Every structure is written in structure tokens, then in C-alpha cells.
Amino acid sequence: MVDQTTAGSLPAAELQIPRHALGVGDSGQERSYRNHFGTGPGGADHRHCMALVARGFMVQHAGNEIIGGGDLFNVNQAGRAALQEHTPPPPKLTRAQQRYQQFLSYDGGETSGEYLRGWQ
Structure with a gap:
């Protein structure tokens, strides 16, 4: 069968x-x-x-x-x-895209700009 x-x-x-x-x-x-x-x-x-x-x-x-x-x-x-x-x-994400995805799951009350400035 x-x-x-x-x-x-x-x-x-x-x-x-x-x-x-x-x-x-x-x-x-x-x-x-x-x-x-x-x-x-x-x-x-x-x-x-x-x-x-x-x-x-x-x-x-x-x-x-x-x-x-x-x-x-x-x-x-x-x-x-x-x-x-x-x-x-899933497509491979660039470093910037990975950081943005991390920001989306972050719950710290910062704007995306404030959050990403912390990565410098």
C-alpha cells in the first residue's frame, strides 16, 4: 500500500x-x-x-x-x-535587520532610535 x-x-x-x-x-x-x-x-x-x-x-x-x-x-x-x-x-537577515528584530521584542520603553544608539 x-x-x-x-x-x-x-x-x-x-x-x-x-x-x-x-x-x-x-x-x-x-x-x-x-x-x-x-x-x-x-x-x-x-x-x-x-x-x-x-x-x-x-x-x-x-x-x-x-x-x-x-x-x-x-x-x-x-x-x-x-x-x-x-x-x-527564512531569509538570512543583515545585522541591521537582526537588531531591528531584537528591538521589536524589547520591552524597555525606548524608541527605536534610542535602542539602536545603544548598539554603537
């Missing part, structure tokens, strides 16, 4: 569904903050979701009134692994 969870080459349309479900953005680089995708039968998104379920990358749940009666899909561990295979490594 062929392993259905092998990522192989996911079509771009199918790749966008789990990225959207997880909230990781088009590049796949953002931090995941959710895991759901709701869609009803008859649409292209539903067909893609069903293909991902068949390949073992998503799980289908019956919908309810909150999502308009459509189906609810969640990305499983195999789906996350498949996304990982299709996500390029």
Missing part, C-alpha cells in the same frame, strides 16, 4: 488551504495561531480540503450553524510536516 501522507508535490491551491487553516501566511513563515478551515460542499476549497483529507493531511468534521452548516477541517501532524517540506528557510 502506498503511504498517502507523503507530501510529494502539493499543488499550490492545496498548499494554501493548510497555510490558511494554520494562519502561517503565504510564505509559511508566520507563527501558527489557529487550526481550522470551514467550507461547504460544492466549492473549490471544499474539493481541495477533501483531497487533503484523502491524502491524510487534514481531518474533516461535520459543520454546524456557527460556520454556516459547512464542514470544518483541521490540519493534523502529517499536514504540518507536509507544510514544513514546502516552506523555504
